[in-house]
Amino acid sequence: MNTNFADTTKKLGFGLMRLPKLPEDKTKIDVEQVKEMVDLFLDAGCTYFDTAYVYDGGASEAAAKEALIDRHDRESFTIATKLNAWLGKPDEASAKKQLETSLERTGARYIDFYLLHALQLNNKTIYEDYGLWDFVREQKKKGLIKHWGFSFHATPEMLDELLTKYDDAEFVQLQINYADWENENIASRRCYEVARKHGKEIVVMEPVKGGMLATPPPKIQELFKKELPDASFASWAIRYVASMEGIITVLSGMSDLEQMKDNLSYMKDFQPLTAREQELIAEAQRIIAESDTVPCTACEYCKPGCPVNIAIPGVIRAVNEWRVYQNKAQADRRYMFSTQGSGLAKDCIACGQCEGACPQSLPIISLMREAAGLFD
Ligand code: SF4
Ligand code: SF4
Structure with a gap:
């Protein structure tokens, strides 16, 4: 039609x-x-x-x-x-x-x-x-x-x-x-x-x-x-x-x-x-195309099922701010703000729930590891 x-x-x-x-x-x-x-x-x-x-x-x-x-x-x-x-x-x-x-x-x-x-x-x-x-x-x-x-x-x-x-x-x-x-x-x-x-x-x-x-x-x-x-x-x-x-x-x-x-x-x-x-x-x-950002849209579909309550899109945003702008202070602030009242990236138990829910098919577990290395 x-x-x-x-x-x-x-x-x-x-x-x-x-x-x-x-x-x-x-x-x-x-x-x-x-x-x-x-x-x-x-x-x-x-x-x-x-x-x-x-x-x-x-x-x-x-x-x-x-x-x-x-x-x-x-x-x-x-x-x-x-x-x-x-x-x-x-x-x-x-x-x-x-x-x-x-x-x-x-x-x-x-x-x-x-x-x-x-x-x-x-x-x-x-x-x-x-x-x-x-x-x-x-x-x-x-x-x-x-x-x-x-x-x-x-x-x-x-x-x-x-x-x-x-x-x-x-x-x-x-x-x-x-x-x-x-x-x-x-x-x-x-x-x-x-x-x-x-x-x-x-x-x-x-x-x-x-x-x-x-x-x-x-x-x-x-x-x-x-x-x-x-x-x-x-x-x-x-x-x-x-x-x-x-x-x-x-x-x-x-x-x-x-x-x-x-x-x-x-x-x-x-x-x-x-x-x-x-x-x-x-x-x-x-x-x-020449840069290396994570294509997260902040739709939050990954979030409700996370057993350790990680604010996944906020954590990814902090990773992106680091990758694109290479400004650690700004990325640290973003991470702190995003994880207030939530689990930290290092708390990820790699259960994979979020990866199944993510419409962008992002490798969230490895991104949590990257974030833990940068910010926790
Ligand atoms: S893999 Fe990690 S971030 Fe994803 S839902 Fe499980 S604990 Fe949360
Ligand atoms: S489901 Fe995927 S695209 Fe949506 S907020 Fe989570 S990581 Fe980002």
Whole structure:
């Protein structure tokens, strides 16, 4: 089935995965700030909001209700949420119940874009065994879902197989950014090409690679600043993916009002990259290909099952800061901050749980060893 969302949707989507937290209580979402972000976003003509059943233990969906759904005309925006059949190991009935819970938490009455969440090699059979592909079709017939698709973190071959088997999926959500375009694990380019071959439009996730491209390596910063001194580094990353054909919207997981303002400054009246800007992105890709960063997106799928409670993405971020910037003091600070209240890298017992859950197939055990050697 071919769709036509790309022509009708503004290219900036509001990802509700990393919402701001209250300064006095980092476990709670700062809903008042989210309200301001939502209002600015809608005022700019943007409409696509993206949450998930599992984000922030349900607090993201609840914040969407309070900041968006209870305050704005239901027809003035679209909301996406996701069914996750593997995190927390739900049985079939509880997996199916997630839609009902999402509808209750958000108060949205219907979900515009409903996704089977984070399909990857080690969980695709669960979605099949639980009959979830038929489940979303049935919910669409009932009117509880307007459109359905899936988010995806695996090989182009598996994407091809899924889009052949479930060819009525209306869209796919893929991880695409300039750093991962040719990355062998993530294979952004090849996955994009497979989706387009099947005539699918794409929602882009991780355009700034979990925040890493907001502060790219110094050589890339220099390159971009020389060309556009006032443009943020994130703007290059977001405009890069938004310039591609068949993109419904580019999700930016904005964490404060400043990020929202920055994103809107170039996405409200989006201009695709010029040929010259595309050349500079190609140069940035060459610089990244020659460096040695760990492609962790901070999705945190590895974290909940760690028996010694290691803040794995934070530890990897510290390793990356060391590898890219070679600034030990800064990397030490990052490590200390990331491991507050959690296990240390040296506590890793090499159980392998995290490696099975990681959509990027990262060698987490050896990274924990590297971090222990650097920081513990
Ligand atoms: S391998 Fe180490 S980091 Fe990974 S889940 Fe097990 S203990 Fe935690
Ligand atoms: S190590 Fe893998 S699962 Fe964990 S946060 Fe990074 S990308 Fe996600």
